Amino acid sequence: MTHIPDPHVRPPSRMRLFVLHARGNWPVTVSIVILLLLVLMAVFAPLLGTVDPTHINPVARMMGPTAENWFGTDPLGRDIYSRVLYGARTSLVIGVVAAGASLVLGLGIGVIAGYFRLADMIIMRIMDGIMSVPSIVLAVALVAVSGSNMGTVLVAIIVPEFPRVVRLVRGVILNLRSEPFVEAAISLGTPLPSLLWRHMIPNTTAPLIIQGSFILASAILTEAALSFLGVGLPANVPSWGNIMSEGRTYFQLLPGMIFFPGIVLALTVLSINLIGDALRDILDPKLGGRV
């Protein structure tokens, strides 16, 4: 995805554009509502009729949905409803941290690669190399070395993801370098840091927002996959991947253990992707303008 920033589009009107776009597009509106609900659920999980998601209750094991345990209980007697809600916290934290870290890393390195020719050659070859590492293999290796925890999962997601951001930012900066307003700034004697900060980096925000939304979705998905495979978060941490992983063997007895976290996961990723598409329609001048 190469993005040529349109200097005629001024940023302040974008928020309004987005609202207009969302209003005329019901899937986007629904997605926003779902995502908002999910965030609220994650934040207010303790107030929403949950119990400690790690509390083991040997008396009430493997029960179907009841008035007390809305989604039923798992083989250790933990409340699945509580685990799914607290799992939203885990997923969102992983997603936001992974997306944020990838963007920051990618922006920093991408700006250097885009502006300095010599660095470009070296950095981009390294990025090509890093991008060839699949996150699952990396996660298996990291777990073998340092055990499974939040840090390993984040590293396993961020490392294969941020080179894509580097590529994106580098492309934008390369295009911007030959823009007359940048050349004018150079001939006005603008020092390099403010040249980058004032004239170039602001023009990377639109593609970064779009890319960020896609990383957010894929990070949530990857975490679930890693946890499901047992190389993600420790088993006691409530995470959608973990719940499904444990439910795998009991699928016929306790389909809720797969379905409830699975449906929430699918809805979350779908909503984020739909919102991301809407953002791209608005921010990317090549596809946008049809609002």
Place this chain on the structure above:
Amino acid sequence: MSIVLEVKNLTIGVRGAALPPPVNDVSFSIEAGETLCIVGESGSGKSLSSLAIMGLLDRHALRVDAGDITVDGQNILAASSEKLRRMRASTMSMVFQEPMTALNPVERVGSQIEEVLRVHGERSSRRRRARVMEMLDAVHLPEPERIYRSYPHQLSGGQRQRIVICMALILNPKMLIADEPTTALDVTTQKQILALIQEMKDRFNTAVLFITHDFGVVSEIADRIAVMNRGKLVEVGSRDDVLSYPKTDYTRMLVLSVPSLVPRESTSEFGEVVLSVKGLTKTFSSGGFLQKSRSVDAVKAADLELRRNEILGIVGESGSGKTTLARCLARLIAPSKGVINLKGVNISDLRERDLRPHRKNIQVVFQDPFRSLNARMRIKNIITEGLTNYGVSRREGYKKAAELMHLVGLDEAMLDRFPHQFSGGQRQRICIARALALEPDVLVADEAVSALDVSVQRQVLDLLDDIRAKRSIAVLFITHDLRVAGRICDRIMVMKDGDIVEAGTSSQVLGAPHHAYTRQLIASAPGRHWDFENFRPFPVAPGEDISIDTQQ
């Protein structure tokens, strides 16, 4: 003579917006074998009218609110899309501004032309091919066999436009619409294409609707002229009537804005030399690692001197190296060889850090006013950026910005606005204000008026001249348009393929050119027979007394 196209009271409105109609109650007609030029500035509705005639309006955004369009007796507005499709190319066809985008880049031009015949029912491939060959020959393309097998990128801009014209005329349509067909071409090519359109018109008795913003071109080819302004038809009349006796103030202003090829009388006193260049060379090389490296000399050992209070024009066609030269002088790129002496300091090989104190002495105004301002910054911050870079306080900077706004003819109340709230001409004024903020000794104007409408162009040229007088600044004026250079420059240098082929005062270069290329440029300048400023043809066109060989 029979009337081929008749447009009656055409009004085109914008869907779903309370905007004034972009085309408002326009009527005109064209006879067979006649050229009607629609002239107007950007946004006058001239292109929309032509699209409506072809039935190509964007139906989602625009609609015809009123009026009739009749082509060869057929009502276009009532025609079905199938009927319109059959009429295109066979009854009416169109040539656009940019020949590269009008052709499919991955198909040989021969088969693209043949396709026109095929979709209009010519079954025999032998006859199709024969007809294409005949037509390629008619538009004077050399070696039709080779051209037939070429891809668009293998042809020059002029050759591509010939292909497009060939495609448009192969079914012998009654009417040809040409929408700025020569605007993207160099002047020498433009002259040839204009001659070709004239020839085709006479040969096939085609009615030509020619859309342009350039009165020079109009004076060359029009039989009749229609002037449009903001969607309205201002004036229609024969060429000589409109150019000699314009009825409306708007037309008079437009005609008056056209620079004629008359060199200005240089009256100014020049000061000391502020910029002197010796042996400046810029070589671009591509390839390198694992590839054969190729190199091109964009500028070859250029010498020039620029004195205070002087406007030096550098004129050349695309690829002549004029912009590369300008970019070297402003040190936006590093020259390969040579000396750039700016106020006594050689800046040609200074490193960025050592260069900074000298950057403020040379400033640039670029061609595209829409891309040369950072859309996210307020005008006051754009203008004061240079000042803050050199340590001037913000308050002082804003005070200076207000002064500069007055100097370039804008209101200081506009300082808080953003670039998108300004028109192209106003933006170019802001660019000039920004360049002047640092009080440079040299101002480089790189095609600074080329993207502007003629009337705005004239205002900006006057502004540059005015500033030169007020600030006694030296201006390096780079342009492809000899007419514009003649209007503003004290001295002119002509560049071709990286060489400066001719240099001298404007009256020398325009009046008594030495080099054949300069003569060719002068002979190609559209409208050189017409003295626009005095509303009459020249008794003897500038440069006419020189024997000219334009055949290449």
